[in-house]
Amino acid sequence: RWEAVDAYSISHGHPSTRPNARVLQDTISASDTAGLPRHALSASQAKFLSLHCRTTNVTHALEIGTLGGYSAIWMASQNPQLHVTTIEYDEHHYKTAQKNIELSGLADHIEVINGAALDVLGRISEEVHSGRRPSFGFTFIDADKVNNWNYFLMAKDISKPNSVICVDNIVRDGHLVSFGDNDSYLRGCREVVEKAGKEPGVDSVVLQTVGEKGYDGWLWAVIS
Ligand code: SAM
Numbered sequence: 001r002w003e004a005v006d007a008y009s010i011s012h013g014h015p016s017t018r019p020n021a022r023v024l025q026d027t028i029s030a031s032d033t034a035g036l037p038r039h040a041l042s043a044s045q046a047k048f049l050s051l052h053c054r055t056t057n058v059t060h061a062l063e064i065g066t067l068g069g070y071s072a073i074w075m076a077s078q079n080p081q082l083h084v085t086t087i088e089y090d091e092h093h094y095k096t097a098q099k100n101i102e103l104s105g106l107a108d109h110i111e112v113i114n115g116a117a118l119d120v121l122g123r124i125s126e127e128v129h130s131g132r133r134p135s136f137g138f139t140f141i142d143a144d145k146v147n148n149w150n151y152f153l154m155a156k157d158i159s160k161p162n163s164v165i166c167v168d169n170i171v172r173d174g175h176l177v178s179f180g181d182n183d184s185y186l187r188g189c190r191e192v193v194e195k196a197g198k199e200p201g202v203d204s205v206v207l208q209t210v211g212e213k214g215y216d217g218w219l220w221a222v223i224s
Contacts, residue, residue, distance in 0.1 A: 006211040010043045020077040023104045024070070030103070031068030034096040040067055041142075041168070042212045046074035049140060052164065053079050058137035062124075062158070063087065064117045064151050065143030069097035069110065076109040084110045085136075087120045087143075117143055121154040128158040135160045142168040145188035152192050152221070156202070159223045167192050171208050171217030196221050 014021065024043070031040070041049070053061060053075055059082060063072055066088035076084050088094040094114040101110045113120050127133035139155040141148060148167055155165050170176060170189045178186075196204045196219060204221035 002210045002214070003212040006042055006044050010047070014043065014047055023077060023106075024074060026103065027068060027070050027073050027100045030100050031070065031096060034068065034092070036068050036093060036096060040070035041074070043074075044211055045209070045213070046071045047078070049138075049166070050075050050078035053082055053138055056137065056162075056164070058082060058163075060085070060134045060136050062136040062139040062155060064121070064139070064141045064155075066097045066112055067093050069100045069104075069112065071140065071142070072097070072110050072112075073101065073104050073106060076106045077104065080109075082109065085113065085124070086110065087113050087115065087117045089114070089116045089143075117151060118147065118154075121151065121158075125154060125158050135163075137163045139163070139165045140168065141165065145169065145185045148188045148192035149195050152196060156199075156223055161224060163223050165219075165221045165223060167219040167221070169216055170206055170219045171215065173215050176206075176217075193219055 049071065061075055061082060061084045063084060063086035066072060066086040072084045072086045076082055088097060091114065094112060097112050101107050101112065124133060128135050135158050137160050139159060141151045141155065152165060152167065159165065170193060172189065175186055176189055193206060196202050201224045202221050204219055206217055206219050208217035
């Protein structure tokens with residue numbers, strides 16, 4: 001019933017007659033046509049991030065892992081005050097996202113940067129520290145899990161006080177705590193949970209989720 005409840009709640013809370021609902025559906029269809037994996041957030045999860053950005057008046061959000069641009073388009077389409085910077089290393093995903101963002105009419109609000117996130121974050125960090133780019137009020141980490149902790153530390157360094165860093169796909173059907181199951185994906189998830197818990201200036205929680213994306217969850221960390 002998890003999928004059915006997601007479908008029911010999003011259809012009532014975000015009916016298809018709403019402005020921008022069509023743009024979001026078109027993004028999913030175009031990403032499917034381009035052969036992208038179905039790894040985007042669910043509508044409910046993406047809406048939650050959008051509402052968070054609105055209620056905390058975020059003006060600059062950072063995303064690591066664009067895919068076809070679905071989560072970035074959700075955040076920008078619901079928040080006229082928001083500028084999203086999103087990083088994608090796969091050329092085909094990057095080009096698909098660019099096209100989806102152009103078609104959404106949000107090209108002025110979403111900047112997609114093509115490159116490996118560690119390199120791109122290094123450049124963004126220099127720009128933030130030299131005052132050429134504002135720091136971020138929200139970061140969504142949704143890329144290669146093995147680098148979760150590296151991304152977290154780099155994002156923390158360019159985050160505003162009282163901002164949030166969210167790291168997706170932490171729980172993975174509960175395998176987060178299956179200690180026999182020691183692949184690099186899970187090590188990356190455990191590393192960020194355990195190190196964020198000890199990091200000065202960070203207060204975090206793992207929030208387990210169920211829905212059309214199955215049983216998973218994210219790390220939600222407040223940077224003071
Ligand atoms: N946030 C997207 C959404 O909800 O619509 C989904 C992102 S998908 C789960 C992960 C993306 O991260 C993929 O497109 C993948 O190519 C990208 N990625 C993986 N490793 C990366 C890296 N080192 N640097 C930048 N992007 C990376």
